[in-house]
Amino acid sequence: MADFKLTYATMFNPPEELHTRFEEALSEVRANLGKEYGMLISGEEYYAENKFKSKNPANTEEILGLFQTGTADDANTAIAAAKAAFPGWSHTPYQERVSLLRKAADLIDARIFKIAAAISLEVGKNRLEALGDIAETADLIRYACYQMEKSDGFVVEMGKDPLVGYTATNTSVLRPYGVWLVISPFNFPTALSGGPVGAALVTGNAVVLKPATDTPWSVRLLSECLNDAGLPEGVFNFVTGPGSTLGQALIDNPDVAGLTFTGSYDVGMGIYRNFAAGKYVRPTILELGGKNPTIVSRNADVERAAVGIVRSAFGLQGQKCSACSRVYIEEPLYDQVVNRIVELTEKLSIGDPTSRNNYLGPVVNSWAYRDFQNFMADLKQSGNVLTGGEILTEGTYANGYFCQPTLVADVPLDHQLWKREMFVPITMLARVKNLEGAMLLANDVDYGLTSGFYGSEEEARWFFQNIEAGVNYANRPQGATTGAWPGFQPFGGWKGSGSSGKNAGGHYYLQLYMHEQIHTLIK
Numbered sequence: 052m053a054d055f056k057l058t059y060a061t062m063f064n065p066p067e068e069l070h071t072r073f074e075e076a077l078s079e080v081r082a083n084l085g086k087e088y089g090m091l092i093s094g095e096e097y098y099a100e101n102k103f104k105s106k107n108p109a110n111t112e113e114i115l116g117l118f119q120t121g122t123a124d125d126a127n128t129a130i131a132a133a134k135a136a137f138p139g140w141s142h143t144p145y146q147e148r149v150s151l152l153r154k155a156a157d158l159i160d161a162r163i164f165k166i167a168a169a170i171s172l173e174v175g176k177n178r179l180e181a182l183g184d185i186a187e188t189a190d191l192i193r194y195a196c197y198q199m200e201k202s203d204g205f206v207v208e209m210g211k212d213p214l215v216g217y218t219a220t221n222t223s224v225l226r227p228y229g230v231w232l233v234i235s236p237f238n239f240p241t242a243l244s245g246g247p248v249g250a251a252l253v254t255g256n257a258v259v260l261k262p263a264t265d266t267p268w269s270v271r272l273l274s275e276c277l278n279d280a281g282l283p284e285g286v287f288n289f290v291t292g293p294g295s296t297l298g299q300a301l302i303d304n305p306d307v308a309g310l311t312f313t314g315s316y317d318v319g320m321g322i323y324r325n326f327a328a329g330k331y332v333r334p335t336i337l338e339l340g341g342k343n344p345t346i347v348s349r350n351a352d353v354e355r356a357a358v359g360i361v362r363s364a365f366g367l368q369g370q371k372c373s374a375c376s377r378v379y380i381e382e383p384l385y386d387q388v389v390n391r392i393v394e395l396t397e398k399l400s401i402g403d404p405t406s407r408n409n410y411l412g413p414v415v416n417s418w419a420y421r422d423f424q425n426f427m428a429d430l431k432q433s434g435n436v437l438t439g440g441e442i443l444t445e446g447t448y449a450n451g452y453f454c455q456p457t458l459v460a461d462v463p464l465d466h467q468l469w470k471r472e473m474f475v476p477i478t479m480l481a482r483v484k485n486l487e488g489a490m491l492l493a494n495d496v497d498y499g500l501t502s503g504f505y506g507s508e509e510e511a512r513w514f515f516q517n518i519e520a521g522v523n524y525a526n527r528p529q530g531a532t533t534g535a536w537p538g539f540q541p542f543g544g545w546k547g548s549g550s551s552g553k554n555a556g557g558h559y560y561l562q563l564y565m566h567e568q569i570h571t572l573i574k
């Protein structure tokens with residue numbers, strides 16, 4: 052496997068050993084299900100009075116682990132621990148911080164199959180998507196380390212002002228803010244926890260991390276890697292519990308100096324408004340939802356377009372922020388592209404996501420399952436279902452949240468579902484007269500996360516100039532709108548999809564975790 056680098060773009064044809072090692076880890080993980088896990092505060096296990104269970108969405112009778120229902124008091128204890136650890140950590144030379152975080156990334160690599168097995172069971176990701184999630188986590192942490200080193204700790208000598216009789220030294224230094232809060236979503240539980248945590252820690256902030264209630268186990272296993280790397284006490288803390296209580300207490304604590312929230316638009320905007328009620332403005336990195344379009348020109352390669360669209364529409368059951376949920380196809384190629392997309396969709400296998408043969412697993416929970424059914428009730432009235440449209444309830448599907456991958460055409464272009472993130476395996480297709488019309492529709496949403504295009508190179512350049520989104524791909528069979536990787540495609544959104552305008556895993560990201568200080572010394 053030495054020559055193989057797993058990314059979301061390379062994962063379609065992995066070496067056999069990857070499967071063997073995943074299966075070995077899965078057996079080991081399955082033999083130890085149902086254990087109780089604490090929160091981790093100041094490096095110690097920390098237990099709450101009440102507990103909650105993490106369940107397998109493919110078989111809700113399978114209990115994966117028992118987790119702590121942290122309270123507002125627990126949230127405040129974790130923040131106090133981080134606050135106490137901050138001065139020491141922020142003054143630790145960045146080279147030492149980098150070295151500890153690289154150690155954490157190495158531990159992730161060493162445990163990658165075990166953690167991927169847990170992600171597959173807990174989120175319902177197929178095995179390669181699960182491996183991608185945790186592999187990306189290590190790469191995001193390493194990319195943050197690389198940026199820190201490349202910028203030599205972000206210390207820059209400025210010009211010397213011409214003072215007569217004195218010598219001036221002017222230095223610009225980027226310094227950490229303090230306690231940094233990271234709140235992550237269920238769908239990339241480790242990458243979207245580890246990425247921001249890595250950036251916050253390597254820049255010298257102390258961290259409190261809260262995962263989604265659907266995915267405490269995956270994030271606990273990641274947190275163990277950070278803990279075991281030997282970070283000083285209190286520098287990294289992991290708490291679990293409901294967003295509405297424990298999460299809200301974290302947001303409301305005035306000792307939080309900055310935060311990274313990745314999740315839905317509504318929750319993110321609520322947090323943004325709440326956080327703004329503090330005494331002064333604090334950095335707020337929001338990575339929110341998407342309604343990602345793909346445009347197919349009359350000059351497109353039909354096969355590439357169809358393969359890319361199907362992968363991005365139905366990878367992780369349509370529950371990626373970057374999922375391709377809208378497709379606009381120029382009239383002359385419409386029938387050909389649609390027929391091929393339907394054909395490929397009908398070949399997708401759905402079932403236990405840990406099994407090698409299945410591309411789709413279940414949706415994450417009963418809410419998503421119900422959303423799928425409600426959206427379909429509406430779409431069956433307003434459009435034509437080309438394939439799918441049903442939940443699966445028989446046989447092996449009986450105890451899980453399985454929904455068919457679904458394509459819907461002929462929905463009126465003013466229907467609200469063209470603009471609303473659905474986050475289930477439903478993609479809508481429309482015929483357009485020309486590319487200008489397609490672009491108007493593509494941009495006519497409050498989101499601007501990712502997009503895809505298939506057509507000539509000249510058209511692709513026009514597309515890049517006009518699309519309003521943070522991550523854009525042209526002529527990519529590996530995924531029309533999905534599959535970014537740190538260092539290759541830094542990831543972030545425009546408009547309602549993100550707050551900072553700077554993408555994670557890119558050149559400008561790490562700076563968001565520090566404020567600038569100028570040191571002028573006169574000799």
Ligand code: NDP
Nearest residue numbers: 236237262263264293294298299314315318338339340372
């Ligand atoms: P949610 O917005 O439901 O939850 C995200 C996190 O916020 C969870 O940890 C949740 O905890 C927590 N939370 C909820 N309410 C509060 C609160 N009042 N205070 C503090 N924390 C709170 O998102 P999902 O987990 O369902 O994730 C899917 C969403 O994330 C989609 O919209 C998707 O597009 C977006 N996303 C965006 C990405 C990007 O990079 N732009 C990447 C991946 C996903 P709990 O689970 O306990 O409620």
